[in-house]
Amino acid sequence: MARRPLPSLTGLRAFEAFARLGSMTGAASELCITHGAVSRQVRALEVRLGVRLVVGPRHDLVLTDAGRQLAAALTPAFDMVAAALPGAGPDRELVVSCLGTLAMKWLIPRLPDFHERHPGVRVRILESHAPVDFSQGGLHAAIRIEHSRPAEGIRSTPFMPLFHGPVLAPSLLAEIGDDLPRLLTLPRLHTETRMEAWEEWAGRAQLVLPPARLERQFEHNSYMLEAAAAGLGVGIAPWAFAAPDVERGRLAAPFGFEPVNARFVFLRPRLADNPTAEAFGAWLQEQGAQTPMPGPPVRLP
Structure with a gap:
C-alpha cells in the first residue's frame, strides 16, 4: 500500500x-x-x-x-x-465555567435532560464569576451575565433574560406585611459579586433608597439567598437564582422582579469548532426559553 x-x-x-x-x-x-x-x-x-x-x-x-x-x-x-486508543471510551468531556449560584439553582437541576439526549457527553462544571480566559486551555465554554459586548475573540449567545428583585423569608414578610417602607428598614443583604444590586433595583423601581440601618454582606449569591431564607434580612437576587426557593415557599418576593439591561450568555472561543459545545449552547437556549418568567413587577408607591 x-x-x-x-x-x-x-x-x-x-x-x-x-x-x-x-x-x-x-x-x-x-x-x-x-x-x-x-x-x-x-x-x-x-x-x-x-x-x-x-x-x-x-x-x-x-x-x-x-x-x-x-x-x-x-x-x-x-x-x-x-x-x-486502548482504554479510551466513547465519552466526550465538555468543561463549562459557570456562575456558582446559577449552576446550583438553575443549570444542574436541568442537566439530566441534556445527558439523556447526549449520553456520550460528560459535562464538567467549574464554578467561577471571573472574566473568562480561554487562552489558558482546558476550558471549552462559559456561562456569564453579560452587560456589554463580549471580549475580543469570544462568541456570545444569549439564552435567558435577567430580572432581579427583593426576596425575604415568608415569616419576616408576615411581620411587616407588603409595606414597602417597612421592608426597606429591614437588614439589607448584599453579595460581594454584585454590591450595586440594591441601587440598580431602586433605580429601575424608581425609588429613593433610604440609608440602611443594618447591612450584611456575603461572598456568594447562594449564601445571601440562604441568609434571606433564614430571616436575616432582605436581599436583591436574580429571578433565575431565587425562583426555586420562591416556588417552594422558602422565599417570598412581594414586589416582583424588575428587568435588567443584561442577560445570561453562553461563551466560547471565536475560532473554536466544537460541535459538543454548540449542542450544549443550543440546549441552553431551549432551556432558557422554557424557563417561566416572573410576573410583572408590582407598581410601587
Missing part, C-alpha cells in the same frame, strides 16, 4: 489545537510547549501545504477559508484516534 503524503503530525496537532482553542497561548498550554513553538509549527505546516491557514496580527489571528476547512477535518479525526 502506498504511503499517504501527510505533513508533520506535530504541525497538524499544533494547528488543530490553535483552531479549537482560538489562541496560540491556549494551544501552547494544552501541548506543553511555548507560544513561539506553536507559531513556528503552524508556519512550517503552511509552508509544507503551500497555503495560508491563519492571517492577521499576532494577537488577533483568524483562520482563512483553507484553515477552517482543515480544522473541520482535523478535530473529528483526532477525536477518532483518541477514541480508538
Whole structure:
C-alpha cells in the first residue's frame, strides 16, 4: 500500500489545537510547549501545504477559508484516534465555567435532560464569576451575565433574560406585611459579586433608597439567598437564582422582579469548532426559553 503524503503530525496537532482553542497561548498550554513553538509549527505546516491557514496580527489571528476547512477535518479525526486508543471510551468531556449560584439553582437541576439526549457527553462544571480566559486551555465554554459586548475573540449567545428583585423569608414578610417602607428598614443583604444590586433595583423601581440601618454582606449569591431564607434580612437576587426557593415557599418576593439591561450568555472561543459545545449552547437556549418568567413587577408607591 502506498504511503499517504501527510505533513508533520506535530504541525497538524499544533494547528488543530490553535483552531479549537482560538489562541496560540491556549494551544501552547494544552501541548506543553511555548507560544513561539506553536507559531513556528503552524508556519512550517503552511509552508509544507503551500497555503495560508491563519492571517492577521499576532494577537488577533483568524483562520482563512483553507484553515477552517482543515480544522473541520482535523478535530473529528483526532477525536477518532483518541477514541480508538486502548482504554479510551466513547465519552466526550465538555468543561463549562459557570456562575456558582446559577449552576446550583438553575443549570444542574436541568442537566439530566441534556445527558439523556447526549449520553456520550460528560459535562464538567467549574464554578467561577471571573472574566473568562480561554487562552489558558482546558476550558471549552462559559456561562456569564453579560452587560456589554463580549471580549475580543469570544462568541456570545444569549439564552435567558435577567430580572432581579427583593426576596425575604415568608415569616419576616408576615411581620411587616407588603409595606414597602417597612421592608426597606429591614437588614439589607448584599453579595460581594454584585454590591450595586440594591441601587440598580431602586433605580429601575424608581425609588429613593433610604440609608440602611443594618447591612450584611456575603461572598456568594447562594449564601445571601440562604441568609434571606433564614430571616436575616432582605436581599436583591436574580429571578433565575431565587425562583426555586420562591416556588417552594422558602422565599417570598412581594414586589416582583424588575428587568435588567443584561442577560445570561453562553461563551466560547471565536475560532473554536466544537460541535459538543454548540449542542450544549443550543440546549441552553431551549432551556432558557422554557424557563417561566416572573410576573410583572408590582407598581410601587
